[in-house]
Amino acid sequence: KTLRKTVRSLEPTSPAEKIFRSTCPRNCYDACSMLTHVRDGVVVKIEADREHPITQGFLCSKGGVYLEYLYSKDRILHPLKRIGEKGEGKFERISWEEAFAVITEKLRRIAEEYGPEAVLYYDFSGTMGVVNRFFPHRFFSRYGSSRLGWTLCNEAGRVGISYVYGAAHGMDPLDMLNSKLIVFWGFNPAWTNIHGLNLALHAKRERGAMIAVVDPLRTETADIADLHVRPKPGTDGVLAYGIMNVLVDEGLYDRDFVRDYTHGFEALRSRLSAFPPSKVEEVTSVPADQVVEFARTWAARRPSCLQIGYGMQRNLNGGEMVRAVSCIQALTGNIGVSGGGFLYSNSRYFGLDLGWMEALHLSPKGRRTINMVKLGEALTSEELRPPIKMLFVFNSNPAAVCPNQGLVRKGLAREDLFTVVHDLFPTDTVDYADLVLPAPSFLEYEDIFFSYYSLYASINEKAIEPLGESLSNIDLFRELAKRMGYMESELLEDADQVIDQVLSRGNPLLTGITREELRRRGYIHLNTPKVPHIAFEDRVFPTPSGKVEFYSERALADGYDPVPSCVVAPDVPGMFRLLTPLSKYLLHSQFHNLPRVRELLGGPSLEISREDASELGIKDGDTVSVQNERGSCTLTARLSDTVSKGLLASYSSFWPKLSP
Numbered sequence: 205k206t207l208r209k210t211v212r213s214l215e216p217t218s219p220a221e222k223i224f225r226s227t228c229p230r231n232c233y234d235a236c237s238m239l240t241h242v243r244d245g246v247v248v249k250i251e252a253d254r255e256h257p258i259t260q261g262f263l264c265s266k267g268g269v270y271l272e273y274l275y276s277k278d279r280i281l282h283p284l285k286r287i288g289e290k291g292e293g294k295f296e297r298i299s300w301e302e303a304f305a306v307i308t309e310k311l312r313r314i315a316e317e318y319g320p321e322a323v324l325y326y327d328f329s330g331t332m333g334v335v336n337r338f339f340p341h342r343f344f345s346r347y348g349s350s351r352l353g354w355t356l357c358n359e360a361g362r363v364g365i366s367y368v369y370g371a372a373h374g375m376d377p378l379d380m381l382n383s384k385l386i387v388f389w390g391f392n393p394a395w396t397n398i399h400g401l402n403l404a405l406h407a408k409r410e411r412g413a414m415i416a417v418v419d420p421l422r423t424e425t426a427d428i429a430d431l432h433v434r435p436k437p438g439t440d441g442v443l444a445y446g447i448m449n450v451l452v453d454e455g456l457y458d459r460d461f462v463r464d465y466t467h468g469f470e471a472l473r474s475r476l477s478a479f480p481p482s483k484v485e486e487v488t489s490v491p492a493d494q495v496v497e498f499a500r501t502w503a504a505r506r507p508s509c510l511q512i513g514y515g516m517q518r519n520l521n522g523g524e525m526v527r528a529v530s531c532i533q534a535l536t537g538n539i540g541v542s543g544g545g546f547l548y549s550n551s552r553y554f555g556l557d558l559g560w561m562e563a564l565h566l567s568p569k570g571r572r573t574i575n576m577v578k579l580g581e582a583l584t585s586e587e588l589r590p591p592i593k594m595l596f597v598f599n600s601n602p603a604a605v606c607p608n609q610g611l612v613r614k615g616l617a618r619e620d621l622f623t624v625v626h627d628l629f630p631t632d633t634v635d636y637a638d639l640v641l642p643a644p645s646f647l648e649y650e651d652i653f654f655s656y657y658s659l660y661a662s663i664n665e666k667a668i669e670p671l672g673e674s675l676s677n678i679d680l681f682r683e684l685a686k687r688m689g690y691m692e693s694e695l696l697e698d699a700d701q702v703i704d705q706v707l708s709r710g711n712p713l714l715t716g717i718t719r720e721e722l723r724r725r726g727y728i729h730l731n732t733p734k735v736p737h738i739a740f741e742d743r744v745f746p747t748p749s750g751k752v753e754f755y756s757e758r759a760l761a762d763g764y765d766p767v768p769s770c771v772v773a774p775d776v777p778g779m780f781r782l783l784t785p786l787s788k789y790l791l792h793s794q795f796h797n798l799p800r801v802r803e804l805l806g807g808p809s810l811e812i813s814r815e816d817a818s819e820l821g822i823k824d825g826d827t828v829s830v831q832n833e834r835g836s837c838t839l840t841a842r843l844s845d846t847v848s849k850g851l852l853a854s855y856s857s858f859w860p861k862l863s864p
């Protein structure tokens with residue numbers, strides 16, 4: 205009740221001060237609720253909301269630099285046009301009138317000469333605000349541009365888990381407080397979900413929960429865990445099978461749950477004998493006795509929470525590894541009970557209708573989709589018809605974060621490519637732009653947020669007017685639609701109208717949650733029967749059989765193994781495996797331009813084990829060159845216990861131009 209009903213009145217410390225409710229818009233599990241203090245139109249303080257059950261009154265280091273971020277001298281405040289070479293970052297100020305005239309002329313001419321699919325937009329998670337993230341897509345649907353396939357992030361794992369459970373949204377993180385075992389698998393919440401770690405530590409302190417970490421790296425989370433299991437990267441599926449083998453072999457699995465609520469147990473069981481602990485040790489490097497101990501602990505400490513990170517599935521067979529790991533929760537009967545379940549991505553609880561949100565009904569039929577991880581190929585392809593002649597970037601910095609960076613830059617440097625970039629800061633991508641448009645920070649626009657972790661919807665009030673001439677995503681694309689002569693009402697709605705519709709499209713979990721209520725309370729838990737919500741409490745699963753599927757006909761029909769497969773990429777003699785986890789101080793490439801952050805970060809580095817360094821004659825602080833078939837970079841070697849022999853790590857994502 206308390207969790208659902210919390211209302212906090214906002215009391216400014218002086219009559220001259222106003223307090224607005226904000227939500228951190230970063231692509232972060234936590235979606236922190238914040239209170240923004242404004243005096244005379246200037247933000248003077250941003251504090252974490254003490255009442256929010258996840259935020260609990262503190263922000264991470266990224267949330268701590270928002271004042272510098274907001275008032276950075278690097279902010280782009282006016283439209284700019286290129287006056288130097290592509291990549292040089294030389295611009296002169298122009299008016300919005302001129303910018304809109306150039307863009308609309310280009311859009312019309314390209315549509316005539318090549319067809320609208322010669323225009324591609326590129327965006328992702330620069331803001332997670334529902335309105336400002338998705339509304340721009342409506343414009344491109346109407347125009348008929350190539351569509352961007354959002355494949356970065358967590359899609360492979362989502363599909364993998366969905367084969368098993370029918371959905372990838374699981375535990376309410378608040379329910380972690382009822383768990384006796386919390387397993388962070390391929391996940392370092394100390395850096396990327398600090399409020400989740402806080403919940404786990406509460407569960408440990410107050411309920412005696414045990415924290416286990418499965419991670420090839422010795423992370424800050426691993427250092428405070430009770431158990432650290434350290435498989436070689438890409439072998440997680442084998443480890444999962446090894447654990448399940450022990451559970452079945454020793455009769456430690458939940459027979460009743462498996463009998464009543466799962467499908468295909470015999471098919472799974474028939475695979476398990478290939479994974480005795482000794483074999484698992486050989487493949488994963490996890491000692492056989494630790495595999496056994498971990499399985500026994502998992503069976504004994506019920507209920508358990510399994511949180512699976514996204515890094516593991518960005519790997520050969522990644523979706524299948526996540527699928528295999530997720531099966532452990534069903535085998536141990538940790539589904540549908542308080543304190544038990546899996547956590548992966550909870551965004552689908554909010555039921556956002558993306559087809560409607562992006563106005564796909566306005567799109568021409570058979571519109572082309574370009575896979576976002578293949579931007580470099582798309583921009584440099586000689587075969588693509590029509591070729592990409594215009595790129596419109598917003599909410600992203602592909603020159604720093606898109607895979608195959610060398611090819612992306614080669615494409616961005618094309619003289620015949622017209623590039624528009626909407627951003628707050630002069631990123632590497634901005635340097636290649638023909639036109640640069642000023643974007644506001646989240647404190648300068650209204651939006652709502654649906655967390656992909658907790659089950660809270662939250663509001664973000666516009667605290668101050670946009671700085672300079674910056675225009676929010678929704679205002680930019682509304683204006684562009686008008687200037688293109690588009691009259692469809694979907695393209696002209698304002699933020700309040702979109703928010704009202706998002707909240708009233710029939711998802712029963714959003715019943716009673718209105719814009720006014722969100723403004724009053726700041727955040728509201730979804731309208732679930734209980735708070736915390738217990739996922740799958742009725743033991744009915746949206747799979748074809750209605751049960752948890754160890755054997756999936758759906759996977760088979762999609763061309764996959766009906767039972768999770770365990771393909772492991774072979775080691776290549778003389779080659780290292782490189783992991784590129786998120787940095788503690790950056791959110792992908794965001795914040796790297798802030799001097800205080802750069803001071804904390806130091807330069808880009810390469811963590812290497814002392815053993816490997818000694819064999820290669822590398823000393824701490826040496827400059828080393830790292831290369832693969834895609835390219836190379838120069839990094840500073842750091843001798844470290846974070847990595848084991850044969851493994852390297854380099855934290856992402858630095859701005860290339862700030863990392864000479």
Ligand code: SF4
Binds near residue numbers: 263
């Ligand atoms: S980055 Fe994440 S943890 Fe940090 S303030 Fe934002 S939402 Fe909170």
